[in-house]
Amino acid sequence: MQDGSDKDMKQLNEQMNLGAFVFTFGHHFAAWRHPGTDTNEIISMDFYKELAASAERGKLDMLFLADSGSIPLSDAESSARFVYPEATAVLGALAAITDKIGIAATVSTTFNDPYNVARRFSTLDHLSKGRAAWNVVTSTKEGDALNYSMEKLPEHGSRYERAREFLDVTNALWDSWEDDALLWDKKAGLFADKEKVHLLEHRGESFSVLGPLNIPRSPQGRPVIIQAGTSPAGSRFAASGADVIFTACEDKDEAIRFYKHVKGLLPEFGREVGEVKILPGLMYFVGATEAEAKAKEEEFYELILPSAGVTYLSRMLNVDLSGYSIDEQLPDIPLEGNTSRAKIIMETARRTKQTIRELGLHFAVARGHMKVRGTPEQIADVMEDWFRSAACDGFNIMPPLLPGGMGEFVDQVVPVLQRRGLFRTEYSGNTLRDHLGLSRPISQFAASVETAKEG
Template sequence: MKRSDKTNQKQMSLGAFLFSFGHHFAAWRHHDTGANSPIEMNFYKEAAQMAERGKMDMLFFADALSLPDKADVQHDVSAVYPDAMIVLAALTAVTERIGLAATVSTTFNEPYNLARRFATLDHLSGGRTAWNVVTSTKNTEAHNFQGEDLPEHGNRYDRAHEFIDVVHALWDSWEEEALLLNKKSGIFADPSRIHSINHSGAAFQVKGPLNIPRTPQGRPVIVEAGTSKAGQRLAAQTADVVFTACSDKEEAILFYDALKEQLAEFGRTAEDLKVMPGVMFFIGDTEEEAKAQEAAFNELIVPEASTRYLSRLLNVDLSSYPVDGPLPQIALENNSSRARMVVEMSQKEQLSIRELGLHFSVARGHLTVCGTAGQIADQLEDWFLSGACDGFNVMPPHLPGGLEPFVEQVIPLLQERGLFRQDYDGYTLRGHLGLQQPGNQFREPSYF
């Protein structure tokens, strides 16, 4: 592969996605995975410090607010979900430079509490936090809060948009110069630079201001999925990073271009938003060794469990359908973007329920790369230079040790090619990602 000139070469962003025992559905059964890993501090500490040694941009934490159907617990580790924000808070004390992103739903939270928690963590971490915005897609979550099914898809996105607007205003409610701490004069803060937001909307009534000063990076970074049309539009207006799932490069390029084209409508440029698809990896000294490693993982998947997992992705019980038959008609209205991905793949590739279950239980629709470190670096470079992404959210098949081969073998190759940083050159997550610090909506413009 022809290498690009390293001079002024654009560099990719890399996140480390920490999820349960690892991203492979059967990771908990792997011999290198500890039995109690996802609820032990050392598990997160080891993975976080490994990612920081690799100079990665951020750690990314998923979250969920319900137990799957009790029958799923027999095989599925997604029954165990420590609170992502508490994990993030703990890791601020054992890391120094790497960004920290936590998933929090707009459907089952309130803007003031969320804005306050993230602002606190942004101060404690020195400007390294990010909020992964989700609207929730499972009725099982809704039943833990309101006793009813989820609101309609469009209503959830309307609430999410208003939620983000309120949070942004709260984060802006203190101007940078508001906190004075002038011991001589006795003036703690300048009241003229602290603003009530006086928000009155369809979902929220919030006076403000926040009781925490503006954060080190202005505002925590906003991460969104942005896969559906409604999600893309919300992301184009409000996201700093889009985490997406795509296993086909040409489709990824189309998604990337379509999303970036929407930015101008909101006064934004292509550099204001990073697109980072997920990528799971299997690394071996040879391609054959990597494929054998992948096959060994796949053999640990219980077929019944993968079918039940597919049912959960689709919000449809597939237990009464032949596993070697086609997928039945699935209603996509008010369903998740991942459900749409499953249906589109079943139609395009004519896959059976069994085959779809295996495919999505391995990496949940994300790109999977398998080979030597050099082959994997080649594929990531190809996607990046082809305009399919701005980087990747790296998904180790098992954790915490499963991240080490990527950090120790793939990242050095990307560094040699000028595609990834040799060292951190700043302290905030916005700085790592090359994002501008946002202006303050309450600050009067300066004229010179």
């Protein structure tokens, strides 16, 4: 089971895990321009209520929110796509309007401190009774750095070094209260057992943290950790400490290679292959017939302004492409230190010789994620094929239009997956770790852990 062979991995899970990747108005780059989109409110409780109700009706594992710290104004007509409500604030609202589904938010390790992130997610885990998850990102946008008192982004490698230390400290803060630390001895006036609340006394390269956290251990022990970087540094970081990995991949063979590679790294970190779930993004266009699904997708394509595609490429490649002719091929962009997504774009450009206009259109639709269109059965066929081929443990679904697209998936595709035994028909547990089939971690300070180490 630990050697990462295809044969062993295929049989790993009987059912897939399904996250729902949420974006204001939907994932399609031009979702806001769709005639069906209500643009009266850009951040609204009604929007999240509808999403949450559909996602829980479909028994999905989690709702996931991306985040970013800047907005490009080079192309103001289309940059509506880059409006992000602060993700943990939305999670607070989601905790209140959901009962079962996991709730995940993106927070950057480059622009925060471990103590405030540990507090935020611990609070969310308490409020949601064990359903919180943190998507740990290192941030990739030069514009973000300018909003956080930096002149430029730290380079790729050092962002990951900081992230490694950040996550170690955050885990230690969540562990700083053992499970049985609280006494609530009203008679003696003893609230907690001091022996079971631990100082960190951490002094590292980037952080100095005394501890303990000022919030006792949360229902999941530690909120679920998600990671979405796929570079060599990102993959190793994920293999060492993530519970879930989100990926962007258009090609099944490439997904199989990544799955095998990351699962193969786990034993090095003392972990089993089942301890990490790999979920590629999946954008879909569903219709009663193939022709209806095709027409739906084409309608979306027509909404993308060529200039918006250029803005998207510029942002992902960290260069300003506005000075280039849109009908020329992409210039050579230095990839040293850039993200794995930038590399995918450049590789596609070199392989297909597409112009900036064509590439912009191609990537603006699904941003390098897989894209499927067809009837519910056809979409389920592709999902089943990837799942059974050990290309993934499930998917992070990306409705092109929201909130309506979530209902379409839940009411049309989920029943097909359920009939095939590929997805749950009821939640069997209460926490996100339960949904994902992940165990609850023991505090690193607990006596049982110390004894195991000594033994």
